[in-house]
Amino acid sequence: MLYKLGNPLDKMTQVGPVISKRSAEVIRSHVSDAISKGAKDVTPDNESFKYPPPEGNFVPPTLLIDVNHDMLVMKEETFGPVIPVMKVKNDEEAVRLMNDSEFGLTASIWTKDVAKGTELAERVEAGTVFINRCDFPSPDLAWTGWKNSGKGVTLSRFGFEQFVKLKSFHIKDHPR
Structure with missing residues (x-):
């Protein structure tokens, strides 16, 4: 499947703009920083990624x-369509590096052994952990962060409860 970056009102579009101009600038700066320090951009060729719409906050997936x-x-929290892939020596190094951040919103573990991935996910300091995927959170599960990413909850009943203001009434009938 060939993904299309463009107007989200177009039914052929899978990737729309990011939330703001500032967000687009931060994402691009993170990609530039990585490439300047030796990372390689291996994004498959895609016309819509090469030539994003000129107006709007479009950032091609990378x-x-x-x-x-x-x-x-x-x-840092990139908050954009960027997948950085880093090889590690072993599971211990992977968990140590994943936890070596002031943030903990989302992490992903890629493995052939899902049981081992689940065991590692228990040790990762993030509110949301994907195993062998990193696309979108399930609406049935809470999407929340830890550390400096732990500022609330969305999705699931826990997300709904963030918008509910509770009030209790304790009433006793007045004697007649």
Whole structure:
């Protein structure tokens, strides 16, 4: 399947704009920082990625390899269509590096052994952990962060409860 970056009102579009001009600038700066420090952009060829719409906050999806833990894309919250791939020596190094951040919104673990991935996910300091995927959170599960990403909850009943203001009435009938 060939993804299309463009107007979200177009039924052929799978990737729309990011939330703001500032957000687009931050995402691009994270990608530039990674490439300047040795990462490689291996995003498959795609006309809509090469030539995004001129108006709007469009950032093409980017697949980076050869990233390291000194790059902003691995330490900061990029909040954009960027997948940085970093090889690690073992599971211990993976968990240590994943937890070496002031943020903890979302993490992803890619493995042939889902049971081992689940075990590792228990140790990752993030509110949402994907295993062998990193596309979108299930509306049935809470999407929340830990550390400096833990500012609320969306989705699931826990997300709904963020918008509910509780009030209790304790009433006793007045004697007649």
